[in-house]
Amino acid sequence: MNFLFADNKKNFSMSEQLETAWDKLQEKLGGWFDSIIVSLPNFLLAVLVFGVSFFLSGYISKLILKLLHRTKMQRSVKIMISKIVSVVVIVVGLILALGIMNLNKVLTTMLAGAGVAGLAIGLALQGTLSNTFSGIMLSVVDNIKIGDWVSTNDYVGEVVDINLRNTTLKQPDNKYVYIPNKLVVENTLKNFSSTTTAKVILTCGVGYESDLSLVEEVTTNVIKENFNDIPNSEVQFFYTEFGDSSINFELRFWIIAKKQMDINIAKGKAIMLIKSAFDANDINIPFPIRTINFTNPMTIKGNNQPNSNQSDN
Known part of the structure; x- marks a missing residue:
């Protein structure tokens, strides 16, 4: 009888516990349902804010890209900037949506995780990010x-x-x-293209017998007649040294040039014109000459002469 009573008591206790657990579960589910009902307007408003920010990001991205097309920045840089603006708008919308739903703890956790992830990515892609920001800088500056x-x-x-x-x-x-x-x-x-003008520097030499005043006059007249793109530009001519075989001079004049190739072309043209003018005026451009002096007289021994070392028979 005592064993039967104990079993009935045990079964009664288990059924009572199950009933209590079920009541607590219903109470918990009811609380969640009440919270959902209460938070439903905030949830709908948060979804609306995030959706508006998502669609607004695309519109702002296109607007930024359209404005950047008026600048001289590279297309790749323009696209990247427009995408960055689009992502920023979406992130701002997400932050506002989480704030409306009172999920400040989730927002703090996300920001902390994003900071750690950004630091790790920055360390891993340090060289790439450096080149990226340098590319943006080069696209913005006028240098x-x-x-x-x-x-x-x-x-x-x-x-x-x-x-x-x-x-x-x-x-x-x-x-x-x-x-x-x-x-x-x-x-x-x-x-070299920061200015529209460039200076051409040309060096040459003339023979010691030349009339130096005539050389200067012929040279400067040739340059003034053929390189007059810049009005009233000065042609500089001055002798520099007494060389081994010539009296050397330096010629400087200005041209309109945006590339180094323009300077090379102008220098080549000037050399041809100066050479033709010198030939027409009998002005010599000497080449180096070396004179060898022998201190001892040279003797040429014929093939038919007997060798001094041979003995007479």
Whole structure:
């Protein structure tokens, strides 16, 4: 009888516990349902805010891209900036949506995780990000642009492209050089196209028998007659030294040029014109001559002469 009573008591206790657990579960579900009902307006408003920010990001991105097309920035940089603006708008919408739903703890956790992830990505892609920001800087500043003839990092050529990774130069031999943007920003850059004028420097020499006044007059007249793109530009002529075989002079004049090739073409044309003018006026451009003096007289021994070392028979 005692064992039967104990079993009935045990069964009664288990059924009572199950009933209590079920009541607590119903109470918990009811609380959740009440919370959902109460938070439903905020949830709908948060979804609306995020959806509006999502669609607004596309519109703003297109507007930014349209405005950037009026600048001289590279297309790749323009697209990247428009995408960054689009992502910023979406992130702002997400933050507002989480704030409306009172999920401040979730927002704090997301921001902390994004900071850690951003730090890790930044350390891993340090070189790439450096080239990217350098590319943006090169696209914004006026020191260099496509079509300029520049010299940087021991390379000379025409700038044909500036993207998010490197700057492309087309050298005079028609070869392409790809220089990381970071090196272009950090090292010295010489831009030959920053001005529309360039100075051509030419050196030459004339014989010692030449009339130096005539040489100066002929040379300067040739340059003034054939290189008059810049009105009232000065032609500088001055003798520099007494050379081994000639009296040397230096000639300087200005031309309109945007590339180093323009300077080379002008120099070649000037050399041909000066040579023709010198020939017409009997002005000699000497070449080096070396004179050898022998201190001892030279004797030529004939083949039919007997050798002094031979003995007479």
